[in-house]
Amino acid sequence: MEDKSSTGSNWIAGVEPERELLTQSMNSIYEMECREQPTRLASLLDTYQVPAIREELDKLRKMSLPAGPILFIGMGASYCSSISGSSYLQSCGRPSFTVDAGEWLHYSGAWEQVALSLLVTTSGESAELVQLCRMGAQRPLALLCNNEKSACWSLVRNRLPILAGPEYGNATKTYTNATAACIVIASQIVGRRWQEDAERVLRSYPTDLDHVFGLRNEMEEFCRGAANIEVIGRGPAYGGAIMGALCIREMTGQRAAPHSGGGFRHGPLLDVNDSHVAIILALGRTAGLGVSLAQDCLARGGKVILVETEERQRSERLLPIKIASVPEPWEGLTSTMVPQALTLAIAERTGAKLSPRFQYGVMKE
Numbered sequence: 001m002e003d004k005s006s007t008g009s010n011w012i013a014g015v016e017p018e019r020e021l022l023t024q025s026m027n028s029i030y031e032m033e034c035r036e037q038p039t040r041l042a043s044l045l046d047t048y049q050v051p052a053i054r055e056e057l058d059k060l061r062k063m064s065l066p067a068g069p070i071l072f073i074g075m076g077a078s079y080c081s082s083i084s085g086s087s088y089l090q091s092c093g094r095p096s097f098t099v100d101a102g103e104w105l106h107y108s109g110a111w112e113q114v115a116l117s118l119l120v121t122t123s124g125e126s127a128e129l130v131q132l133c134r135m136g137a138q139r140p141l142a143l144l145c146n147n148e149k150s151a152c153w154s155l156v157r158n159r160l161p162i163l164a165g166p167e168y169g170n171a172t173k174t175y176t177n178a179t180a181a182c183i184v185i186a187s188q189i190v191g192r193r194w195q196e197d198a199e200r201v202l203r204s205y206p207t208d209l210d211h212v213f214g215l216r217n218e219m220e221e222f223c224r225g226a227a228n229i230e231v232i233g234r235g236p237a238y239g240g241a242i243m244g245a246l247c248i249r250e251m252t253g254q255r256a257a258p259h260s261g262g263g264f265r266h267g268p269l270l271d272v273n274d275s276h277v278a279i280i281l282a283l284g285r286t287a288g289l290g291v292s293l294a295q296d297c298l299a300r301g302g303k304v305i306l307v308e309t310e311e312r313q314r315s316e317r318l319l320p321i322k323i324a325s326v327p328e329p330w331e332g333l334t335s336t337m338v339p340q341a342l343t344l345a346i347a348e349r350t351g352a353k354l355s356p357r358f359q360y361g362v363m364k365e
Contacts, residue, residue: 010359010360011166011358011360012147012166012167012168012357012358012360013146013147013149013165013166013167014147014148014149014150015166017166017168017358021356021358022358024356025356026169026251026347026354026355027344027347027348027352029168029356030169030170030172030251030344030352031213031344033167033169033172033173034172034173034209034341035213036173037172037173037176037205037209038202038205038206040163040164040165040173040176040177041173041176041177041180041201041202041205042202043163044162044163044164044180045180045184045195045198047161047163048184049195053160056158056159057160057185058188059158060118060142060158060185060189061188061189061191063116063140063142063158064115064116064140064189065115066115066140067115068114068116069094069095069096069097069113069114070086070089070094070095070097070114070115070116070117070118070189071086071096071097071099071104071114071116072085072096072097072098072099072118072120072182073098073100073101073104073117073118073119073120073132074098074100074101074119074120074121074129075100075101075102075121075126075128075129076171076246077122077174077175077178077243077246078120078122078174078178079098079100079101079242080179080239080240080242080243080246081174081175081178081179081181081239081243082118082120082182082239083098083238083239084179084182084183084186084236084329084330084332085098085118085182085183085185085186085329086098087236087238087239087329087332088186088187088190088329089186089189089190091235091329092186092192093190094189094190096186098239101119101121101126101129101132102128104132105128105131105132111135111136111139112139114140115140116140116141116189117139117140117142118142118143118144118182119132119133119136119141119142119143119144119152119156120145120178120182121143121144121145121146121150121152122145122146122162122164122167122171122178123146123147123150123360123363124143124145124146124147124150124152124153125147125150125151125152125360125363126363127363127364127365128365129152130151130152130363133151133152133155133156136156137155141156141158142158142160143156143158143159143160144159144160144162144178144181144182144185145159145160145161145162146162146163146164146174146177146178148161160181160185162174162178162181163177164176164177164178168358169251169354169356169357170246170247170250170251170343170354171243171246171247172336172340175243175336176333176336179239179332179333180198180330180333183330183332184198186329197326197327198330200326200327200330201326201327201330201334204324204326205324205333205334208323208334208337209337211323212321212337212338212340212341213337213341213344215341216341216344216345217345218319219319219321219338219341219342219345220342220346220349222305222319223277223303223305223342223346226275226276226277226303227255227275227276228255228256228257228275228277229248229254229255229256229257229277229278230245230256230257230259230268230277230279231244231245231256231257231258231259231278231281231339232258232259232260232261232264232278232279232280232281232290233258233260233280233281233283233290233335234260234261234262234281234284234286234289235284235285235286235328235329235332236284236328236331236335237281237283237284237332237335238258238260239332239335240281240332240333240334240335240339241258241259241260241279241281241335242258243336243339244256244258244279244281244335244338244339244340245257245258245339247336247339247340247343248339248342248343248346250353250354251343251347251352251353252343252346252347252350252352252353253353254346261280261286261289261290261293264278264293265293265296269293269296269297269300272296272297272300272301272302273300273301273302274301274302276297276303277302277303277305278293278294278297278302278303279304279305279307279342280294280297280304280306280307281307281331281335282294282306282307282308283307283309283323283331283334283335284329285328287308287309290306290308291306294306294318298317298318302317303317303318304317304318304319305320305321305338305342306318306319306320306321307321307323307335307338308320308321308322308323309322309324309325310322321338323337323338
């Protein structure tokens with residue numbers, strides 16, 4: 001797309017959209033942006049190997065050397081993307097946490113104890129993130145952003161692009177690219193190569209995306225009539241669960257809520273019945289726990305869409321969906337495919353509850 005940015009405009013990502021996009025429906029834009037994800041991901045991974053970006057990544061590694069935790073700070077989809085980065089660092093033995101930008105802004109007095117803070121924001125204009133950029137000017141701070149014309153981008157010295165292009169529907173390709181970038185940054189911090197794992201993801205992701213979207217009407221029919229949909233994941237896939245539930249609820253109005261696997265087992269599992277659908281992301285090192293949770297949901301009369309890397313027989317209340325196994329923590333990226341596809345199918349049947357957004361609105365706390 002030609003860069004048509006103009007001074008004073010408030011276009012998404014700082015780029016004026018092509019005229020024909022302005023008349024497209026939300027469903028067509030949403031599907032187009034979902035389908036763009038593999039291409040946008042491949043472009044980001046290529047770009048993150050050029051010398052200028054590698055130099056910036058090495059700066060972040062050096063900034064992270066002092067004692068103290070690594071923080072990923074974001075909101076909404078950016079918060080979800082961050083979970084793969086902090087989860088991976090934790091699994092490598094480096095204390096790391098994902099925190100909500102609004103909560104950190106108003107309730108934290110511990111910033112001096114943090115080794116490095118990475119602010120993650122698609123727009124770069126959210127009020128909370130802009131304030132944190134200003135407050136963190138003298139701290140070890142870096143930015144991951146999809147808008148190089150934003151306030152946040154202008155305020156931070158150490159910064160990396162998300163490279164997802166303008167996004168006019170619900171967060172899909174920005175989530176995918178930001179998740180990948182967080183994984184690359186975490187890998188750089190702990191000194192581990194990421195290129196071979198990323199290549200594996202790129203080989204399977206386009207095929208899996210097409211396969212899952214081809215099943216979307218079957219998923220929608222399976223979920224039709226559900227009083228609520230719960231999306232459940234662990235580790236990196238917990239970020240996918242939160243993102244998936246946000247996508248379903250924002251785009252369709254269908255009640256959907258995310259849970260960690262442990263959080264669901266020790267609470268909401270108790271009220272599962274035949275009005276309930278669980279989308280269980282049984283991926284990564286805790287896949288077996290997800291399968292066990294699915295069995296317990298079924299035993300209580302609930303219905304389950306089970307996303308896993310093994311073949312499984314379908315039944316009346318179980319819809320298994322197999323996707324390719326990817327190296328940890330890249331399941332944080334692939335875990336959103338099923339909720340994305342289900343979202344499109346529900347919106348195609350009942351209509352999208354959102355309109356395309358071509359300009360940023362007022363950014364209020």
